[in-house]
Amino acid sequence: MAAAVFNQSIGASQSLGHFNTSGLHQEFGKGSVRLISKAFEVDVGLSKRGCYNSSQRNLSIIRASTSQTSLIDIVSSPSHNKSNDSRKKSGEAALILIRHGESLWNEKNLFTGCVDVPLTKKGVEEAIEAGKRISNIPIDMIYTSALIRAQMTAMLAMTQHRRKKVPVIMHNESEQATAWSQIFSEDTKKQSIPVVADWRLNERMYGELQGLNKQETADRYGKEQVHEWRRSYDVPPPNGESLEMCAQRAVAYFKDQIEPQLLAGKNVMIAAHGNSLRSIIMYLDKLTSQEVISLELSTGIPMLYISKEGKFIRRGSPAGPAEAGVYAYTKKLALYRQKLDEMVH
Ligand SMILES: O=C(O)[C@H](O)COP(=O)(O)O
Numbered sequence: 405m406a407a408a409v410f411n412q413s414i415g416a417s418q419s420l421g422h423f424n425t426s427g428l429h430q431e432f433g434k435g436s437v438r439l440i441s442k443a444f445e446v447d448v449g450l451s452k453r454g455c456y457n458s459s460q461r462n463l464s465i466i467r468a469s470t471s472q473t474s475l476i477d478i479v480s481s482p483s484h485n486k487s488n489d490s491r492k493k494s495g496e497a498a499l500i501l502i503r504h505g506e507s508l509w510n511e512k513n514l515f516t517g518c519v520d521v522p523l524t525k526k527g528v529e530e531a532i533e534a535g536k537r538i539s540n541i542p543i544d545m546i547y548t549s550a551l552i553r554a555q556m557t558a559m560l561a562m563t564q565h566r567r568k569k570v571p572v573i574m575h576n577e578s579e580q581a582t583a584w585s586q587i588f589s590e591d592t593k594k595q596s597i598p599v600v601a602d603w604r605l606n607e608r609m610y611g612e613l614q615g616l617n618k619q620e621t622a623d624r625y626g627k628e629q630v631h632e633w634r635r636s637y638d639v640p641p642p643n644g645e646s647l648e649m650c651a652q653r654a655v656a657y658f659k660d661q662i663e664p665q666l667l668a669g670k671n672v673m674i675a676a677h678g679n680s681l682r683s684i685i686m687y688l689d690k691l692t693s694q695e696v697i698s699l700e701l702s703t704g705i706p707m708l709y710i711s712k713e714g715k716f717i718r719r720g721s722p723a724g725p726a727e728a729g730v731y732a733y734t735k736k737l738a739l740y741r742q743k744l745d746e747m748v749h
Pocket residue numbers: 514515516517518607610634677678679
């Protein structure tokens with residue numbers, strides 16, 4: 405299967421014209437990207453003849469504006485690429501979703517929702533293990549919820565990434581916060597990954613169940629009622645959010661802020677929560693409100709999607725950092741991994 409997917413993607417990219425390696429040069433600095441198979445030469449040859457390629461133009465726009473702007477400007481105005489809509493659609497990017505590692509209230513079996521609790525020791529280990537599994541996959545931007553358990557998961561996972569770029573949480577809550585968190589070195593900026601924390605990726609707000617024990621709640625209200633609150637699509641818990649209400653904010657945020665980055669060829673990781681991610685996966689996989697009910701996400705397991713021409717192809721969960729199948733999905737993933745291997749030697 406992986407081989408078939410690999411050949412298919414080569415065919416597809418040749419029909420798209422040529423394979424752009426400029427992004428890799430920007431990512432790893434000048435120097436030739438050594439090819440990992442003859443099949444790539446046709447593509448790189450074309451791009452060497454100076455054929456126009458959108459992501460090079462996009463990169464030059466971002467590169468040019470970087471000198472006058474902080475990391476936040478690249479992140480907060482994905483629309484600056486809106487004018488290249490047609491070219492953007494050819495952008496191919498990796499999207500990684502991770503539900504936070506086990507939290508202290510998961511451990512106590514308490515409804516958590518938007519209460520801001522940290523990870524357990526096991527949750528920390530889960531986050532680090534997740535980081536190992538995605539350590540060879542490119543990440544240009546990270547989005548988390550406003551809750552510490554998701555932010556801890558993202559930061560701990562990135563300690564395992566082989567590219568060793570530094571995730572930097574963006575602060576734009578006020579003009580002063582933006583000004584005081586500026587980075588004044590271009591090289592340091594290039595070695596940083598913007599992390600955007602936003603409440604719209606928070607766990608669904610569990611209303612008057614927050615802090616209650618799930619078993620005691622089932623004993624008090626009945627198993628069926630609690631199951632309906634936890635896993636129906638449009639029935640909210642008392643004074644809380646239904647999954648549908650959670651989707652309205654989480655999916656809207658994904659479409660407005662994250663999808664334009666993917667279409668521009670940016671590789672993105674989202675560290676969030678069981679229900680905010682279930683609602684995003686419902687959108688990515690086009691699940692019905694009936695199908696999403698049975699979708700369960702384990703803590704700390706990374707899921708990989710390939711975003712291509714506005715479509716999302718689910719690729720499962722990388723079993724390990726060197727799982728060959730993952731790097732057969734797209735040429736960019738294969739070349740990125742190869743460059744990481746070269747950096748080590
Ligand atoms: O908010 C919580 O309690 C958990 O993170 C998710 O709970 P659920 O699996 O009951 O929706």
